[in-house]
Amino acid sequence: MTDWKINKSNIQKRDRMISEIKELREHPDSLFINCDNTFGIGNIGIWDLPSTLQLGNMINKELLITNSFNSTLDKYSNIGFMQSLINENIFLFRNNFPMLENYFQLIHYKEVELQKLTGFVI
Numbered sequence: 001m002t003d004w005k006i007n008k009s010n011i012q013k014r015d016r017m018i019s020e021i022k023e024l025r026e027h028p029d030s031l032f033i034n035c036d037n038t039f040g041i042g043n044i045g046i047w048d049l050p051s052t053l054q055l056g057n058m059i060n061k062e063l064l065i066t067n068s069f070n071s072t073l074d075k076y077s078n079i080g081f082m083q084s085l086i087n088e089n090i091f092l093f094r095n096n097f098p099m100l101e102n103y104f105q106l107i108h109y110k111e112v113e114l115q116k117l118t119g120f121v122i
Contacts, residue, residue, distance in 0.1 A: 013043040024055055031076040031087075032058045035094040 017040040063069040077087050104110045
């Protein structure tokens with residue numbers, strides 16, 4: 001019984017991730033930056049072909065650490081990572097951003113208000 005629940009849960013998580021990928025692909029002019037574990041990339045099954053799950057409009061948090069996100073970011077903005085965050089076609093997804101608004105105020109002298117994006121599954 002326990003194995004069935006675990007497997008059922010994994011299948012549901014994978015199905016949600018597949019629907020999230022489909023949703024992001026429907027917005028090719030927007031860039032999505034995953035800053036935490038909101039996007040369930042870890043739910044890819046061993047039977048899934050990576051070539052069928054590619055997202056050219058998403059930067060995952062691991063790429064931020066390795067600094068290998070520049071080619072994707074350059075497709076949407078050429079003004080640097082932090083400045084790009086105020087671009088209307090670039091969206092961050094994370095549970096909360098306690099210091100991001102303060103960053104723009106202190107460093108760039110810009111008032112930025114973060115708003116929850118509605119209409120997306122993620």
